[in-house]
Amino acid sequence: MRESSFDSNRTRGRHGGKMRNSILIVLATFLLACGPDAPPPSNSAADRVLVNGNVLTVDPDRPRAEALAIVGDRIVAVGSDDEIRKYIGESTDVIDLHGQTAIPGLIEGHGHYTSFGSSLITLDFRYEKSFADIIKMVAEAAETTPAGDWIIGRGWHQDKWQIKQDLLVEGLPLHDSLSAATPDHPVMLIHTSGHGVFVNQRAMTRVELDDTTVAPSGGEIVRDQNGKATGMMRESAQDVFRAAFASHQALRSADVVEREMRRMIKLAGEEALRHGITSFQDLGTRFVEVDLIKKMADEGTLPIRLYMAFEEEAVDMKDRLAEYRMVGYGNNFLTVRTIGEKVLDGALGTHGGWLLEPYSDLPRSSGLNVVPIEEIEASAKLAMEFDYQLAIQGIGDRAYRELLNIYEKEFARHPEKTDLRWRIEHAQVIHPDDIPRTVALGVIPAVQGIFACSDGPWVEDRLGPERTRERGYVFNTLAEAGLVPTNGTDPPVDEIDPIASFHCSVTRLLPDGRAFQVTETYSRERALYSYTMGNAIAAFEEDIKGSLTPGKLADITILSQDLLSIADEEILDTEIVMTILGGEIRYADGRIVQ
Numbered sequence: 317m318r319e320s321s322f323d324s325n326r327t328r329g330r331h332g333g334k335m336r337n338s339i340l341i342v343l344a345t346f347l348l349a350c351g352p353d354a355p356p357p358s359n360s361a362a363d364r365v366l367v368n369g370n371v372l373t374v375d376p377d378r379p380r381a382e383a384l385a386i387v388g389d390r391i392v393a394v395g396s397d398d399e400i401r402k403y404i405g406e407s408t409d410v411i412d413l414h415g416q417t418a419i420p421g422l423i424e425g426h427g428h429y430t431s432f433g434s435s436l437i438t439l440d441f442r443y444e445k446s447f448a449d450i451i452k453m454v455a456e457a458a459e460t461t462p463a464g465d466w467i468i469g470r471g472w473h474q475d476k477w478q479i480k481q482d483l484l485v486e487g488l489p490l491h492d493s494l495s496a497a498t499p500d501h502p503v504m505l506i507h508t509s510g511h512g513v514f515v516n517q518r519a520m521t522r523v524e525l526d527d528t529t530v531a532p533s534g535g536e537i538v539r540d541q542n543g544k545a546t547g548m549m550r551e552s553a554q555d556v557f558r559a560a561f562a563s564h565q566a567l568r569s570a571d572v573v574e575r576e577m578r579r580m581i582k583l584a585g586e587e588a589l590r591h592g593i594t595s596f597q598d599l600g601t602r603f604v605e606v607d608l609i610k611k612m613a614d615e616g617t618l619p620i621r622l623y624m625a626f627e628e629e630a631v632d633m634k635d636r637l638a639e640y641r642m643v644g645y646g647n648n649f650l651t652v653r654t655i656g657e658k659v660l661d662g663a664l665g666t667h668g669g670w671l672l673e674p675y676s677d678l679p680r681s682s683g684l685n686v687v688p689i690e691e692i693e694a695s696a697k698l699a700m701e702f703d704y705q706l707a708i709q710g711i712g713d714r715a716y717r718e719l720l721n722i723y724e725k726e727f728a729r730h731p732e733k734t735d736l737r738w739r740i741e742h743a744q745v746i747h748p749d750d751i752p753r754t755v756a757l758g759v760i761p762a763v764q765g766i767f768a769c770s771d772g773p774w775v776e777d778r779l780g781p782e783r784t785r786e787r788g789y790v791f792n793t794l795a796e797a798g799l800v801p802t803n804g805t806d807p808p809v810d811e812i813d814p815i816a817s818f819h820c821s822v823t824r825l826l827p828d829g830r831a832f833q834v835t836e837t838y839s840r841e842r843a844l845y846s847y848t849m850g851n852a853i854a855a856f857e858e859d860i861k862g863s864l865t866p867g868k869l870a871d872i873t874i875l876s877q878d879l880l881s882i883a884d885e886e887i888l889d890t891e892i893v894m895t896i897l898g899g900e901i902r903y904a905d906g907r908i909v910q
Contacts, residue, residue: 361405362387367397369413370878373864374420374848386870389898394864416893417878420863421594421871422814423851425804426762429598430605433580435808439469446479447489455497463500466561470506475774485540491516491547504557509663513554514547523556534686551662551686577608585619589903591812592873592892596620599657600627613646623855625654625707630694637702655699656707657741659686661715664778669712676780683712696726707739713747713787720753745787755797760854763791764804765821772832792836800853803846818843819887840880870899
C-alpha cells in the first residue's frame, strides 16, 4: 500500500493497449457481479483507491458512498471504507479524501475548444468597464505588434460596461477613437457571444468595406444616422473580417500553425482540468482541427476527452462524414459523431436572436436568420444518412420553432430511427407551445446555467418583462417537462467555471443581488445531474460517463465541500481540489500534473 498526497505525480500511460483494456473490463464486470460485500479475487488489488470521502455517485442504485477503487482507467468498486479497503494491495495508491467530496468528472456540455484555447492567448476584454479601457489595451498591444498585422481580442459586451457615454448608435460605440489609436493595424474585437465583431477603419479598408457596402444575408453592418459604418458587424457581416484574418494567418508555415494549434489545445485542456472538467463537448469544429486532434489522440497527448461536432457547409461534409465518424477513439479520448453548431440565428446580446416578435429595445428588428433554413435542412439529411447527431443553435423563439419544424419533418421521413437525441443549442427563448413538441420529438435543449446570470441584467430590455417571464431561460420548466437537463458555460463566451454555473443554476442571483426568473432554478441534485449524467446522455455516453459506477471510466472531480448541502452563499467558495482522468491524477494542489 502507498499513501498518496494530493501532489502525487505518479501517473501512468493514459492510452493503454487493447489487451489491458479488455482485462479491465472483464475484471470490472466480475466485481460488479460479485457486489462490494463479496471478497475480491486474489489478483484484484486496485491501482488506486479513494477512501474517507463523501462520494456523490449520481447513481440512483447507490447515491452516496465513502470510497471507491480504480483499476487502470475504470472504476471497479464503490462502497464504504471497509468494503473498498479489500482492494488495497502492496502497490495500491491510497488517497485519503479527509471527508472532501468526490463527484463524477464534470462534463462541459457546450463550448468551442480551440476558440477557447485561442482566447487564452489573445486580448481578454471581459473585465473592462468601458470602450475607452478596451482602446487603451489595444493601443498598448499595437506598440509591440508589427505594422499591418492584425490585433485580435475577445470578450466585450456593451451592456456590461459601467461607463456608457461612448454608446452612441443602438447602444454601441463608433469606431473613430479606436481607429485613431490604431492607424497601422487592422483590429477585430470579438463580442463575448462570438456573434459580432467591432473593427477599426484599417480593418474595413483591408476588406474594402465602405459606406456603400451591402451587408450579406443574415448579417448587418450597423450604421449611424448618416449611413456611415460604425464599426459593428452583426452575425454574417463579420465573416469577411474573420476570413481576412484567417488568410493572414495562413501565410505562416505549416509547422508554425501546428505548434500554435497544439498550444491552444494544451492550454484549453489544462484550464478545463483546473476547473474539474474531464470531458468537453465542442460544438463547432473543422476537419483540419479534427485531423490534428486525432493525431494527438494517437500520441496520447490530448489533455482531456473531446466530443466534437462539425461546423462545415453541407456540400463540404457530404463526402467526408463517413470517414471522420469516430466513437471512443484513442481509448475514449475522442468522439466525432455530431453536426453543429451551425447558427440558425444570432445572440440576444447583439440583437441577433431570431424572435417571433420584435425586440423591445430595438423595435425595427426581430433578429436575424444567420444560416439559411435550406442549409440546416441539408445538414439534417446528412446527419440522418450518416448516423450523426444534429446540434444546431436556436437562441430565439422563432429560431427554436423553425428547428423543431426541420427536425420533425426529418424524423417523419425516418420513423425507423428512434434514438437520435438531436439537440437545440442554448434554447434561451422558447414559446410555451413548443415545450410539449420538444418532449414529443425527444429533442434535447442543451442549455448553459450561467447564461441566466450573465444575461439576466439585460434580458428584460431585449424581451420586455412579460415575454421574459413566459419564455426566457426556462431551464427548470424544460426539465420538469421530462427533458434531459444539461449545463455548461460555452467557453470562451463565459468563463469555464462549473461552480459559477452550478451556483446560478440553483440561485439565479445576479451580480447586484436580484434574482432572475427564480422559479426556473434547478434543485441541487438536478444541477449536479445536469453537469454529469445529463451531459453524458446528451452525447450518448451515459454507459461510460456521468456517474461513479463500477465499469465506467474513472473520471472524478474532488471538491472542497458538498455542493448538495452547503448554503447558497458558500457555493462560490467551493474549490476544485483534484481532477482525476482515467484513473490518473491530472490536477492537484493547484497545479497540473503531467
